[in-house]
Amino acid sequence: MVEEGRPLFVQIAEQVEASVLDGSLAEGERAPSTNELAAFHRINPATAAKGVNLLVDRGILVKRRGLGMFVAEGARQILRTERRERFADHYLDPMLAEAEHLGMTVDQVIELLRQRAQRTP
Incomplete structure (x- = not known):
């Protein structure tokens, strides 16, 4: 998954985007947490959080307090x-x-x- 020359947080965001686009991560479904992404990719949780926050800022993911991140309707x-x-x-x-x-x-x-x-x- 890791590509040289491209920031890891961007790659994380693109991976989640690809899952939304191909339907493997449906709208309304819980998205992987930053800790799950960090553990899977063996990266710092802050790096994973930066990628997730890119998606939140664009309206792809929404935070549900106490529940985690979810794919936004219309994402x-x-x-x-x-x-x-x-x-x-x-x-x-x-x-x-x-x-x-x-x-x-x-x-x-x-x-x-x-x-x-x-x-x-």
Whole structure:
């Protein structure tokens, strides 16, 4: 799980995000505690807490006093919306800029995408 060059707390947050997105951690379900995350990844609980707090700040997790952290209602949609926006920023915008440099129309780009999609299993 640990990746060089990326802060551990970010990796922890992304792992929880992935569980919410793939449905293995459902909305309303109790999320792993900071101590559980710290023990599992063999990291400092403060580091795990920093990752969890990123998710709380974004409305993905909610704290229930005395009960722990839970996946917020609507968390999956929040994550999908954020990821779609990042996808557009990181992939579509540069692709469209390059297509414009090549003199391609949007319709030509769409057709190329369709052709490529048919080749992938």
